Amino acid sequence: MSTRGPLESVPPASPDTAYRTGTGPSRPRDHLLGMTPVWLGLLMVLLFALGACQPVMPVAEGEPPAAEATAPEPTAEAVAHGDPEAGAYLVTIAGGCGCHFNRDLGALAGGNRFEGSYGVVYARNITPHEGTGLGGWTETQIADALRLGVRPDGTQLFPIMPYRDYSALPDPEALDIAAYLLSLEPVENAVPARELQAEPAAFTPDPPPPAESPTDPVARGEILVKLARCGRCHTPTNEDGSPNMEMYLAGKPINEDEIAANITPDDETGIGLWTEEEIATFLRTGMLSDGSQIVGTMATQIERSFSHLTEEDALAIAAYLKSIPPVNHDPFSQ
Structure with missing residues (x-):
């Protein structure tokens, strides 16, 4: 798999430049890539979900979310199976592990506080420090934590850590992420x-994490979409907060x-009229078919995350999104 080095972190755009439903485009049938202006807004929000939403985790009222962070450059050569x-x-595509980024220390040293009805949890130090981080962990143990939510001592991580999504990671990709984390400066x-009010239950993914990386682009795209946690912003939830998988x-x-768009391949309310090439090009460049450049929050997220996608991976994401069942649902009309 070819890779791209992450860019420097970009300061967040002003909220005034974000997509807002109150000032969004009207719906005359002007043609742009076969879409109405509203579809242009939908595609903008597609990028927001693929990049901007995923690192954000639930936080207590009054608690600032952790800063997003592109993955720092590896500083040491890892001695293990994975490729740092x-x-x-992969960490950059996932949003840079922003929940673990400690602003004061400028590293993935954890300490960010998350509070809810479940109690209080803190993002862990995921640098390889021997006493306070991952220094005593093996790559396999880190891969187990990523995909099964289990620590080396057998205790279960709280599912604010998105191991349910990461369970789709094949062994090679999980070990690559582990090798990268172990290569950082401790x-x-x-x-x-x-x-916690109650200890989390053990998690057994079904299906289990795959042993081999897929060769099918659609399968690769599914892995990347789950790694980026697109569903967190784009999938409606049930009353109990669980994702409504029928939607x-x-x-x-x-x-x-802000509204996260319908990114199923529905022709009327989703992205069904976009080609895979158009989706992939937009994800990597932020450039629209008329040559104009996206601005604001979406532009920031392109720079931080999805501009680093290889062409093959951008097309894989597009192929996966075009392959899922279309759902006729207009979130902008709610």
Whole structure:
């Protein structure tokens, strides 16, 4: 797999430049890539979900979310099975492990606090520091934590860590990420213990994580979409907060100002009229068919994450999105 090095972190765009439903485009049937202007807004939000939404985790009222971070460059050669450079690429596509990024230390040293009805958890130090981080872990143990949510001592991670999504990672990709994390500069930062109302249940993925990397582009695209956690913003939820899989990637309001688009291949309300090449080109460049450049939050996320996609991986994501069941659902009309 070819890789691209991550860019430097880009400061967030002003909220005034983000896509807002109150000032969005009207719906006359002007033609642009076979789409109405509203579809242009939909594609903009497609990028937002693929890049901007995924690193964001639930936080307590009044608690600032962790900063997004592109993956830092590896600083040491890992002695194991994984490829640190390939792992850096995957971490960048995943959003840079922003929940673990410690602003004060400038590293993935954890400490960010997340609170809810479940109790309080803290993002862990995932640098290879022997005393406070992953320094005593093997690549296989890190891969198990990523995909099964289990620590070397057998205790279960709280599912605010998205191991349910990461369970789709094949062995080689999981080991690449592990090798990358173990190649970072160790940073000492002791993180407080979690305080939960109840311990999380063991997780057994079905199907289990694949042993081999897929050769089929659609399967590769599915892995990348889950790694980027597109469903967190794009899949409507049930009353209990669980994803409504009958509406998978059909779009929903994110907050008062932004709506995640329907990115299923529905011709009327989704991205069915976009070609795979158009989707892939936009994801990597932010350039629209008329030559104009996307601006604001989406442009920032392109620079941070999806501009690093290889052409093959951008096309794989597009192929996967075009392969899922279409859902006729207009989240903008809610």
